[in-house]
Amino acid sequence: MTAQGKLHGIFTPNMVPLDTRGNIDECGLRTYVDWLIAHGVHGLYPNGSTGEFTRFTPEERRRIIEIIMDQTAGRVPVLAGAAEANVRETLAACEYYHSLGVRAVAIVSPYYYRLSPDNVYAYFREIGRNTPVDVTLYNIPMFASPIDVPTIQRLSEECERIVAIKDSSGDVPQMMRMIEAVRPNRPDFSFMTGWDAVLMPMLLIGADGGTNVTSGVVPELTRKLYDAVAGGCIDQARDLQYLVRRIFDALLFSADFPEACRIAIKLRGLPIGPSRQPLSEKHQAVLAELEPKLESLYAEAGVPCTRAAQSDFTPQQIGQIVATVLQSLNAQGSLS
Amino acid sequence: MTAQGKLHGIFTPNMVPLDTRGNIDECGLRTYVDWLIAHGVHGLYPNGSTGEFTRFTPEERRRIIEIIMDQTAGRVPVLAGAAEANVRETLAACEYYHSLGVRAVAIVSPYYYRLSPDNVYAYFREIGRNTPVDVTLYNIPMFASPIDVPTIQRLSEECERIVAIKDSSGDVPQMMRMIEAVRPNRPDFSFMTGWDAVLMPMLLIGADGGTNVTSGVVPELTRKLYDAVAGGCIDQARDLQYLVRRIFDALLFSADFPEACRIAIKLRGLPIGPSRQPLSEKHQAVLAELEPKLESLYAEAGVPCTRAAQSDFTPQQIGQIVATVLQSLNAQGSLS
Amino acid sequence: MTAQGKLHGIFTPNMVPLDTRGNIDECGLRTYVDWLIAHGVHGLYPNGSTGEFTRFTPEERRRIIEIIMDQTAGRVPVLAGAAEANVRETLAACEYYHSLGVRAVAIVSPYYYRLSPDNVYAYFREIGRNTPVDVTLYNIPMFASPIDVPTIQRLSEECERIVAIKDSSGDVPQMMRMIEAVRPNRPDFSFMTGWDAVLMPMLLIGADGGTNVTSGVVPELTRKLYDAVAGGCIDQARDLQYLVRRIFDALLFSADFPEACRIAIKLRGLPIGPSRQPLSEKHQAVLAELEPKLESLYAEAGVPCTRAAQSDFTPQQIGQIVATVLQSLNAQGSLS
């Protein structure tokens, strides 16, 4: 364990706002980071699944971490997604992110190919032996090769630099199996759940926190649930868990992940921009129908919703207005 | 359809030989290309799943196509895997590969995230509308979002530039459904199977050819099976299909894909080098056990096997020997 | 192998007509048997999945075989589904069906619980050692514990009484693996496919026949496909296979299996009666929509469709008419 202490609390797997041309909206990202910290999240987790790491180029992924590190400026720890095309590239990213001062990196299990457990082990062992920075294993069996319990146990025993697992299986008994297998030998090892629908149960059976998609859209609510469990307020926690689960379900199952998150962030009054994934007309309709549903959930959660303020003009319309104004000014010679 | 005619025959999803440091072995790749063409394959398909496209950087993927195009020099058509992080990057790759003269590109359905059919459609439509080069859809449901029949039908009707599908599901009735849905309106559309275990049935029910992993290790055999079916020699084709299936099973199911292919290529006497994916000791043992099994299959297929010639020294040992010799020479001042 | 020869050809997994009260319609069943034989099927397979064996009581299952044996009267061989609650009950059924003169029994792999391959082996071994009648293994992984290739191989080597497998996986390479593992030692062992969508490929790679649901509704067509393949008429077989697959898809995927078969049989002008499974209003609507689709497929296949003759009155309407007439007669004192 490093001197920085065990990873715990609510880390936000943050999305990356894009501008109307689909490029990283640096200003928007900085705004979003400040907003998240102001709303109580314990840390940030850029370049995760919610952060659409696969849809950015390697250079963009680095740029995202640079902006995040600059903007957080040490206010909260950063867990940087560092998975690249292969071990060499991943280790280079680890080194770079280490130089930027991240608390740890998170590395998703190999994806596309489904690897056997022993090669998942070999992959992380190679990284664990060579990384200059703490590593969080990232288990998300719906998208990548599963990391099974024996693999986690071996890695935790053999690689001091591997300090945590982010588990997005949502499987409560599996979390118990992991904790049981690892904690006796590695009390510093941290267990984070990525499945908000069971955040309360996970914390109650011993998880240290979560990297929770809901914390990117209703950070105050996810944080409140975490605090309620930590404070032993089971009845309050139960009510919050029901509410968080409803929002989580809307984010996960209303549309192709993570498109609903973009809508949900927009409804909080934040700049987020369009998707890099082309969306069918059908999917756009689905997302439009989601808006009132989310507004209703926000009302229930008591979090502000700023759709009205925004809805006069879409970002596209604003872009067109600005363009028209600029053109007009230009025609007048005002911009020379 | 372009003037170049419909895609058909056996295309090899070729691997990329690496040197001992894990870099692209350009010389080895050129050797492999020549060997494949000499052994009768109708075309090449670099940057596919067998070609481990996800384990190379974007720059390396481009370099691979450059080498392939230079080395084939028009002898056989090239189908270049062009999937990148997002539509913009993918289209840039399409343009570059078009400038290099590829016959078509192949674009795998979005992976990591599992997209709904309508967004798979939206993705390919965006590409189909903007590509300067013919596009082959690549359906591989075990690794990527499935492309369903209505999606293929719509894309074939709306996008002239989409000219083929490579289907690696191995699902024979599904191939019939695709052909039935597309061929009446697009007789030029090509159907290629990536599942060698059913190459004969696929060709018999109307597929145009295959992008077959076995053709990268026993090209003469895969080609012979294709020719037997084309020539109406059903009994011969059946015997060849049984043999091809045994080799295919060994390549697909003996080890984490595509590690067994590397062993199989090495046994043909070709330079292939190590994997970029770290392999566990257990997996290395599995691969070692595979060698005699493959040799036996090669003997049955009547294809030469050159393990003996190679086995005196491993590439690693040769590397060490060279290093020792260089060190020795250096110590003697011979290299100054 | 028995003196009766190897199982081969098209066996119909026949449904059981019910009367309006849901009881076995013995007369209807006898009519159906005659119709099937007259339309060319090589054998019958009652008490299979299409035959809804799980929805009848043990006594009813026995009654079904009694009727079938009596009605076939040796014209075609009968393969009797004999799976009961446990080995003892199953063996008692084997003995009874043997006494009735069935050609063989078919026993589905244990279902509800998913057994491991070694206990599937133990189950069939116990049956194979004690049965007085030839046994067909029935592999249907979508409903029951899968029977894997090593299990089939062991059973074929150890139990002479186990003479065939009915495989409803539709997995062509798996059929090749089974044939390869069993045929060298047991040339008498028969391989029957239950997946009509690939009947032609299955026969071409060596299967002996099929137990095909389409043969219960368009027996002349399924038989024609079988004959075309047997006669080496590949082009004709391909066309028939496309047509059979369309009908198969309609039977399998239009509605909860095997409800669509009931409609399809009714459209051939045969008595079939209602389902024992209560159908939702939604499902009834689905089945109503299926009728014109099937009629169109029948027209394409050139088989007679007798819907018009039947459609004037539904069984319910007829029941009501009869009730009204009886009431009227009763009121007049005519029935005293």
Added chain:
Amino acid sequence: MTAQGKLHGIFTPNMVPLDTRGNIDECGLRTYVDWLIAHGVHGLYPNGSTGEFTRFTPEERRRIIEIIMDQTAGRVPVLAGAAEANVRETLAACEYYHSLGVRAVAIVSPYYYRLSPDNVYAYFREIGRNTPVDVTLYNIPMFASPIDVPTIQRLSEECERIVAIKDSSGDVPQMMRMIEAVRPNRPDFSFMTGWDAVLMPMLLIGADGGTNVTSGVVPELTRKLYDAVAGGCIDQARDLQYLVRRIFDALLFSADFPEACRIAIKLRGLPIGPSRQPLSEKHQAVLAELEPKLESLYAEAGVPCTRAAQSDFTPQQIGQIVATVLQSLNAQGSLS
């Protein structure tokens, strides 16, 4: 809701002891019932999955309920598994079990065939409309057609006689979704979990109890966990949940379900007898290896283990001894 109050607490899905010939061991079953009640379970649930209902004949299933009702004699409520081959047979069982005084029946969703949600609804609606006794829906998606949330909601709203669901999915968010959909309109409706590995989380988020396999082998422990959660002792509950999960995992995943339960019951010193499912040599070895593991878990749980007393002779050996003695006595003419 009936006057008998809402179903709640720990119900044991009890196994049925068999004698050496494989028949129901009535005496053993009565002993087991008394033992379970003495060890604190709130109710019994015969003819469930653990009770191997599919491996008994319809007559045997009735006999089991008769014995159970006679032996419990009103000490605890009984939830009787009543699923038969079809709705008519199932309703007949409901009537009979009602006449015997069961608290309610439990009816598993249709199995073998996988029904669509709307036909699952139609099935239970038909039962719900005609049953004379309260009905518990039994959702066990790993073995039977899943019962989804809209189906549960509709049934709870339309059928007063449907009073509970036993859910063996182990899916905590799904339980929340069910409770959220049903409880507002049906506060009397009961939610029971069949997945002991998450009993604590399920109770904490609002479930009323469980039908728990562990309560058949360590009833005092499962009950203690239930009481700890009910009493708000979260820390104690967590420790018990870890222990219950370990035993649950051993029962579920060590061997083909429910074979490990038989071993676990035997180790508590109870008569249980052999399985009706033939077990392979490999599986017998697995079960033998399980014994010390279970003994160790029992020691950890502080529950008595009586293996030593039993282990001198296996039931088979005892059977042989008895047979030898009888033969000897017979030879002497003592038994004439």
